[in-house]
Amino acid sequence: MKITKITVTLLTIAGLSAAAFAANLEPAEQIETRQAGYKFMSWNMKKIKANLEGNYSQAAVQGAANAIAGIANSGMGALYGPGTDKAIGDVQTRVKPELFTEPEEVGRVARDFIEAANDLVEVAALGDPDDVKTAFGDLGKSCKACHDQFRMDKK
Numbered sequence: 001m002k003i004t005k006i007t008v009t010l011l012t013i014a015g016l017s018a019a020a021f022a023a024n025l026e027p028a029e030q031i032e033t034r035q036a037g038y039k040f041m042s043w044n045m046k047k048i049k050a051n052l053e054g055n056y057s058q059a060a061v062q063g064a065a066n067a068i069a070g071i072a073n074s075g076m077g078a079l080y081g082p083g084t085d086k087a088i089g090d091v092q093t094r095v096k097p098e099l100f101t102e103p104e105e106v107g108r109v110a111r112d113f114i115e116a117a118n119d120l121v122e123v124a125a126l127g128d129p130d131d132v133k134t135a136f137g138d139l140g141k142s143c144k145a146c147h148d149q150f151r152m153d154k155k
């Protein structure tokens, strides 16, 4: 019966971790969603860079930092479910196989990244551009650290 099925589904969802919940997305959607998250973070990184190089707007920098931290803290690991290690039809991926076989190392770079994103939020709220510059540099390094290990170069 349909109602029973929905109830069971809801109960199951309520009892499961974020990781399992996101598995409700099809693998191709998981790939597209994680790429969209990275792209959106990248856009916000560019905004912060432009602020540091030009007229500094605290509101703009804070908004961008908050957006990045929101994604960083959203549990993106859940978008690396089974079957998302390779292209699916037209949906390409640059993830390296190591991301699925070195969970401890992934956890380490991911934690560094989340910490750096949260730090940037803190200093952006205080509004000193020099501190923002340092925290921004650290965050950029944490993005790169993960890419060096777990993202393939562009073909």
Ligand code: HEC
Binding pocket: 031, 034, 035, 036, 038, 039, 041, 042, 045, 068, 092, 093, 094, 095, 096, 099, 106, 109, 110, 113, 139, 140, 142, 143, 144, 146, 147, 150, 151
């Ligand atoms: C924990 C690892 C990790 C961290 C941290 C990380 N990335 Fe990535 N990034 C990846 C992987 C893996 C891919 C490839 C995803 C795919 O193609 O499925 C990727 C892809 C991208 C892409 C290409 C997206 C697309 O359209 O295909 C951009 C841009 C990007 N990352 C920017 C960033 C920025 C900016 C940060 C930091 C603010 C960041 N990433 C942090 C692992 C990471």
